[in-house]
Amino acid sequence: MIQLFSEGAYLVDGTTLVKESEAEALKQLIGEVVSKEEASKNTIAYGILRDHNTSGNMEKLQIKFDKLTSHDITFVGIIQTARASGIEKFPVPYVLTNCHNSLCAVGGTINEDDHMFGLTAAKKYGGVYVPPHQAVIHQFAREMLAGGGKMILGSDSHTRYGALGTMAMGEGGPELVKQLLNRTYDINMPGVIGIYLKGKPVKGVGPQDVALAIIGAVFEKGYVNNKVMEFVGPGVSNLSADFRIGVDVMTTETTCLSSIWRTDDKIKEFYEIHGRSEDFKELNPGKVAYYDGIVEVDLDKIKPMIAMPFHPSNTYTIEEVNANLDDILADVEKRALVSLDGAVDYSLRDKVHDGKLYVDQGIIAGCAGGGYENICAAANILKGASIGSDEFTLSVYPASTPIYMELVKNGAVADLMQTGAIVKTAFCGPCFGAGDTPANNAFSIRHSTRNFPNREGSKLQNGQISSVALMDARSIAATAANKGYLTPATDVEASDFIPKYHFDKTIYDNRVFDSKGVADPSVEIQFGPNIKDWPEMSALPQNMLLKVVSEIHDPVTTTDELIPSGETSSYRSNPLGLAEFALSRKDPAYVGLAKEVQKAQKAIEVGEDAAEAFPEVKDILETVKESYADVTQDNLGIGSTIFAVKPGDGSAREQAASCQKVLGGWANIANEYATKRYRSNLINWGMLPFTIDKGELPFKNKDYIFVPDVRKAVEDKLTKIPAYVVNEGMKEITLTLGELTDDEREIILKGCLINYYRD
Template sequence: MRLSALGGCYQAGQWQFPAAMAPAELAAARQKTIAAKIIAQHNTGTQDQLALHFDALASHDITYVGIVQTAKASGLDHFPIPYILTNCHNSLCAVGGTINADDHRFGLSAAQKYGGIFVPPHLAVIHQYMREMVAGCGKMILGSDSHTRYGALGTLAIGEGGGELVKQLLGQAYELARPEVVAVELSGQPKPGIGPQDVALTLIKAVFAEHFVTNKILEFIGPGIANLPMDFRNGIDVMTTETTCLSSIWQTDDTTRAWLATHGRVQDYHRLAPDPGAYYDRVIQLDLSTVEAMIALPFHPSNAYSIHELNENLDEIIHDVEVAGQSQLSDNLALNLHDHIHNGRLYAQEASIAGCAGGTYGNIHAAASLLAGQDIGPTGCDLSVYPASMPVAAYLMQSGEAKALVDAGAIMKTAFCGPCFGGGETPANGTLAIRHTTRNFVHREGSKPAAGQLASVALMDARSIAASVLNGGAITAGTDVAWQDPHTPPYVFDDRSYHHRVFQGSGQPQVDLPLQLGPNIKPWPELMPLPDQLLLQVASVLTDPVTTTDELIPSGETSSYRSNPELLANFTLSRKDPEYVGRARAVQKGEKLRQAKQQPGLALPITTPMPLGTLIAAQRPGDGSAREQAASCQKVLGGWANVAVGYATKRYRSNLINWGILPLINADFHPAVGDWLQLAALHAFIQGQVPTLNGRLWHAGQWQPVQFTIGPLTAEERAILLAGGLINYNRQERSNAHVANI
């Protein structure tokens, strides 16, 4: 693989890397990429400051309740564009009594009341439904899940926090500076036994650590695309989220057209390709024939090695992974991967092929073709297979492949995202699982370190997983087995299960119907506007190079509380800093006493009464999920600011802004937990009247001056921060509109 940070022009398969281009020439060449052409059709802003409006929205049952509640509080009366509510995360309904099913009933009532589409539990994972039924060439889709990626189908899709979907529901724009576009030029053809996860992990390993594509758009071009089936392309595409890019788009061809035709939507096909001379800000060149079978070891998809490299250097690599992993664990836990080495091989005890990355027909067919007629055995490596949708499951039954998998000893399950985020299929304590899913972040598999539980997940392609399962769990490359037929046969899509079960109410709101509210579905607490001065206690200091959203607010066991802001907030940083909630609650109590003109009951470094709150200091927070709860929970606990060297993703920074939390930047800010930060003249800073925010830090018994920046803000983002969050901002806008109409 070759990475070039030099911008280049692409024409007829050839690259030119000019030393310089005139500004007008460069601007025109940038408009020739596929991404730029799609953006131009959805942009009401300028070429440099975008204001985008999407064709459709998508959410699942961890996010849609909060989004609808927020939009309702902001004046929502109908869904202005198609909004698909799926139910693939809280589907088990196994934690918290009735509350998961209550959320599902709420979702159906919202689709009926506001005019949306409701996909019942176990019918499809969110991204497979969107691929099968909605995505098409030239479209833009916004989803409240970080893996919202339909680029292989010609759709520029972005995963964001719920606040950005609320804006679209209220007719507001998605604002951002023009993102750079990075060409991913594919050539060659994958070897038999290589799958999409192998290509994806190769790409992620190459770009993640250097932030090579962070917040940029990946545009896949080149002759190698023609050698990839559609499910293969989809499998690479969905994993681009783990590179920290903003979005992705692919050139389309007859394979794209045939796939859409199979799904009854040939009218959604258009040929997409860059115009001659298209300018790309960076270039990645990948020869698919060089890709090896890969494994991503704990605790990140970028921690990837070829399986051959792992097996040849097993003790050394596992030692390094254990040392690095230990830095993310508490002292009472250890990543003991060496316990799973026997006779010079690393063994897994559990395997899954699931979700938007693994559960496509192409991946499951590959596993079935290897496992057919075989015997997994009762004491080897358990295998669970989750088709990504009921139509995929139906065809697997019709083709006999489901029976072949079951006969071999695999367990067939329904469309469910649990293995991807710790909501199901949790491995036993101390075990290693191999999965064709999206992530292997620390504790994301569902273990509870606070209770002394720790399991580990390694990411692999379905082909290598099948080979490993056949080998008793010994990690085995998919290229090390004989493939009778490495090609995916024609697939027949039958959507009768959707016709019979999906509620199709888009554009047909029934405004008089009530929302069905279960006892756990609570409104957002009242939020105050941003004061002009604040006294903030440092409630947590996170020193890891990157902090994931799963560490900010855990997935898995918390998923049942997504609709109850106060209960959910109690899990904030519970795996990373269990004392954070107690510290934040103490300061929050002090602020309530101050508002009541009583003594706050805190040891404060000043006597002048001013609003109290908390902040979190970190290095690069926000990698991973788009879940807005990573920010909203801080707000519910009285958080007013994050201070970081930088923010891992745009979506996390946007979530902070939409919840009225200041995303401050200072690379030399090194406080201790319990320190106090005094900030003044906040309004002038947020309004852009001054370039830096001056403050002072009470540290080790004395004041220290400190300065912050905040990065670029749109006029709307400034107004949202001043209002104290998106809900307050929309209420103000609605009130102003009402006054103007009187």
């Protein structure tokens, strides 16, 4: 089904793979010797990156993007940061969608206040504003923004438009601020992994099945981590545009940097249908292209898949689950002991009735599930059926109003609603727990993007837990037709006819504000009372004293655990208000401990005695001064840090880092960082992204770590930094800082990106 090459490989004429070790076979095939260095320049990814690189050095890229996108839990903070840096107009097309905080905030006006901020900002600075319920961010980008050979940067992690020939990346807000201020996105040239598709999916297998099979094969091995996934091979042509899009959006869950696909007449037709034929560009690798690795996918052999709780990589075929219920449910429970820290009694055994696994809820939604073909296929399977009148519920969210209108016209909405399903407007909420949250102990199957713990309504500290498994819309519909009994779509008979799609953008013409790039400086930005400026942040001190205030030993820590989604989303425009929720579902003690330590730093900043403000540090400072007599409050910073094995999987949300910063965080310590974007977020908020070798930690929670001359170490570009665990004495340890660009060092030295631009 899926094979991972243990070495790099050449792709000849887009069809034939030759492993790097088979150089003689390559020479016989093409009649000449081609170095991998030269052949690597023939990937689609290399060509697009070259065209957008401004550095003149293809090893050290400085990228300028063609367009930017944000939604309503990121654009306020981004624009506020840019405003503080003196922005006068958006230099590139910038689209502000409203698809995350689309529902009213109970007991207040804060969500709609953010929307009005976005509308007035689009008018003032020359942007595009998409009102609530019109489209989820990524569907609008597919319909209206993508273009062959272009690059788009978005502040949502699922910014992926590779199937349409657009290399797109999801990053934290500060990276968008850099683009708004005519700076660049600076990265080393990424590796490129070929995703070689062959064959054709069988009836009943959908894009989520293919995506989950790939994620399950590559995630744990880190095979594509921070690399570009390039989809090639003859199997690409056997997939519709919608199918490719459905696979592509899920590449985020592999932890890759970006994705790109070869394009053909089916993608050309997509652009024609959307009235943008001029944006199509045929993309193919060169005659001989070299890839740093190959994921070979036999589409014929993909079966309906399920990602069991609590990660998209925890994958099985549905057939396997039904045949091995006891073993697989036992494995889920074992994983839950780690993911949930024993905070709740967890089991799915009560979902088994007469040897069958029953689920409580089905959701088809958002950028992954809400596509036209997915919903048509689900409607075909459910036509004439009933979801029943018991616990099981089914909700369907088309990804945009144009898709919704077409589904109404062709009767799919009526077919779905007749079964008892509810069809709702375009909204991202179900993906992160702001809509259709399951009941306590309920089991939900979803064609959405993630199923992490602490999402979709779970609040472990309150004893509340819900389980989410990821599946394709087709198998969700098959399960719904069986009133909740887990069923693969390959087990049901249904029409596979999909009516031709007709895109009507009249609703966008009527409702979307498009400045056409013309800024109007006379417009006043509309602020709501929850929209707050960032607090002042100090520059990096010469010496640093850190208290470890949280220690997390899970194999991976997601951004949902660092700053929860769901009800906290309404506070994304209020840095201090949001910070109160930091780690609240993982380590409820964190905020209180961090704020206690912060008292010492605040005292230093106003010239008061840190030991009086926070007496706990008195003995620690005396121990430090025994070895470093010149350390005084004039050259010392006191703050907090957390340790996590591998933090930052999941969302691009910058607040996973900024919340720690506004609570006095100076650093993170990790064995490694799950994603490039989380490490970037730490840097952009002036936090040191330390790593430490795997093994027994030389410190524990609530220990102090002294880092002498840390400012000089950053200035001198040191990567290995000596530090000391301070108890009754000083125990030396080594912290690794890793590679930083000159700009990144300056941002850390200044204290954060805002200070960097302000200065």
